Amino acid sequence: MATQNDVIKCLLSRRSVRKYKADQVSRDDLQTILRAGSYAASARGCQDPWIVAVQDPQIIGRLVAMNAKVMGTTENPYYDAPTIVLVFGSDTTVWANSLYDGALVLGNMMTAAHAIGLDSCWINREREMFATDEGRDLMREFGLPDGLIGIGTLSLGYPDGEPREAKPRKEGYFRIL
Numbered sequence: 001m002a003t004q005n006d007v008i009k010c011l012l013s014r015r016s017v018r019k020y021k022a023d024q025v026s027r028d029d030l031q032t033i034l035r036a037g038s039y040a041a042s043a044r045g046c047q048d049p050w051i052v053a054v055q056d057p058q059i060i061g062r063l064v065a066m067n068a069k070v071m072g073t074t075e076n077p078y079y080d081a082p083t084i085v086l087v088f089g090s091d092t093t094v095w096a097n098s099l100y101d102g103a104l105v106l107g108n109m110m111t112a113a114h115a116i117g118l119d120s121c122w123i124n125r126e127r128e129m130f131a132t133d134e135g136r137d138l139m140r141e142f143g144l145p146d147g148l149i150g151i152g153t154l155s156l157g158y159p160d161g162e163p164r165e166a167k168p169r170k171e172g173y174f175r176i177l
Contacts, residue, residue, distance in 0.1 A: 017119035020157030036112030040104035043097035081155030102151030126150025
């Protein structure tokens with residue numbers, strides 16, 4: 001049966017995790033996840049997204065402060081994850097598929113992380129964060145080209161505890177005609 005397939009099981013069991021162990025994600029695991037993201041489908045195969053993995057505590061602190069400011073909170077929007085993975089893409093006025101391509105990258109990385117025993121949570125507000133002078137300066141520090149926008153981020157790490165059960169799927173979620 002198709003639901004016995006390991007990939008399908010991984011897709012059906014992945015959950016957003018908001019509590020992580022302090023243990024840093026290993027280089028090998030991180031490279032596996034980033035590679036999976038780089039193989040996401042992209043419109044016309046253009047590979048528009050840019051992926052930046054951050055494990056440096058100082059840079060993470062800056063990202064936390066920027067995101068919390070946009071969110072209007074003092075809490076850590078990345079749930080104290082030891083690794084943050086940012087995805088950028090071309091401004092949508094330049095490449096209309098930028099957000100879609102970046103979303104596929106994030107989805108691939110979430111699934112890959114879960115498949116190898118890590119977990120993640122998709123975090124928003126990166127578009128607002130990197131539209132600021134501080135955000136543009138940080139993108140330059142990352143070595144990214146000008147003209148990119150923030151698409152989304154993953155908090156990434158080893159889960160601290162068991163994830164919740166999935167919510168029941170809504171009635172009529174899909175149709176076969």
